[in-house]
Each structure stands twice: as C-alpha cells, then as structure tokens.
Amino acid sequence: MSNTARIVKGYVTGNRLPPEGVIELVSVVGEVLRSLNRPVSGLEAVRRPPGQAALPVGDHAPTEEEIKASIGETYLVSFEDGKPYHKLDWHLTRRGLTPEAYRAKWGLPDDYPMMPTFYRKKRADNALQVGLGYWDRTRGKNPPVEPDPRRLGKRRRRGRPAAP
Known part of the structure; x- marks a missing residue:
C-alpha cells in the first residue's frame, strides 16, 4: 500500500468527505509526498529554528x-x-x-x-x-575562593570511620 493511500485512508476513517473530496485529497497528498522526495537544490530553505x-x-x-x-x-x-x-x-x-x-x-x-x-x-x-x-x-x-555556604558543614566522609 502506498504512503498516499495510507494517509488518505487514515484521514477518511475519521472524517466525512464527499466522493469528489476524496479524489482531491488523494491528488493533494500525492503531490506533497512527491515534493518531499525531490532533492533539495542549492538555494532552497531547509530546517529552521522555532520563530x-x-x-x-x-x-x-x-x-x-x-x-x-x-x-x-x-x-x-x-x-x-x-x-x-x-x-x-x-x-x-x-x-x-x-x-x-x-x-x-x-x-x-x-x-x-x-x-x-x-x-x-x-x-x-x-x-x-x-x-x-x-x-x-x-x-x-x-x-582565595570563598566556600559555598550551602555546602558548609556537609563534608562527606571518605573511607572508614575514625576509630573511637
């Protein structure tokens, strides 16, 4: 099944269309998919960031x-x-x-x-x-670098605890 038929089938199952609307939908979707398969020429725009x-x-x-x-x-x-x-x-x-x-x-x-x-x-x-x-x-x-006040008093112990 072609991509055009899959897209049209998915759209038609959830929406009501007259018979002539389905024909137009197939032609529009087919044209869009064909344009996506064309290679990008030197000056055509590609992705753009939002806005x-x-x-x-x-x-x-x-x-x-x-x-x-x-x-x-x-x-x-x-x-x-x-x-x-x-x-x-x-x-x-x-x-x-x-x-x-x-x-x-x-x-x-x-x-x-x-x-x-x-x-x-x-x-x-x-x-x-x-x-x-x-x-x-x-x-x-x-x-000298001042210590971060959030970390004062929160030293981690490494190794074994000190003997009593």
Whole structure:
C-alpha cells in the first residue's frame, strides 16, 4: 500500500468527505509526498529554528539579514546545513572546517560568534564563580575562593570511620 493511500485512508476513517473530496485529497497528498522526495537544490530553505524564517543553504554569500537571523539568543544556525547549534565550532570541526575557514567560505565578519549569547554568559559566570578572571596585582596571585555556604558543614566522609 502506498504512503498516499495510507494517509488518505487514515484521514477518511475519521472524517466525512464527499466522493469528489476524496479524489482531491488523494491528488493533494500525492503531490506533497512527491515534493518531499525531490532533492533539495542549492538555494532552497531547509530546517529552521522555532520563530525564525528559514535560512537558505547553498554556495551563495548570505545577506546581512540572513546573517542577523542566524544568530539567536540560544542557538546559531549553520549556513552549511541550516540547522541550529549551541556550539557552532564543534559542528564545523565534524565537517572539517575551522571557524576562520567557515567565516571566509560564507563571507561572514571576523567577529561572527561561534557560540550563542546565553552560552557565553553562562560560561563567563561559571568562570567568575570559581575565581578565574581575578588577579591580585599587589600580591601576584588569585584571591582565595570563598566556600559555598550551602555546602558548609556537609563534608562527606571518605573511607572508614575514625576509630573511637
């Protein structure tokens, strides 16, 4: 049984249609399924992240609007395959590209980010919490890290308990 017949059968079992409506439904479903089997050409849009317009994928230089649309708060859209990623450089490494080569290939500015804003902020906050980024110039060392008040008094014992 073809996919068209399966889809139409499933729709007709739960909905009432006149005979001419079934014929129209078969032709529409068949056309949609045939269009899905066609290969994607160079400039056709593929997947898009929620709330964003589809970005074309191909060998053309993206426009300024496409570049802005590819940078989201929680993701970056790759011009290689049109999919959203949290860390674009990991995706590019799997495709054999460096960030510099990716920017040159697509004509992107030198300051085009490789990770979204929320991820950069999250990593920066974590680094500051553990004491990275602070340098005491007078003593030439990092300031001591204050212990987390939630963990005070909750030391885990390791090994055997102490002898009485």
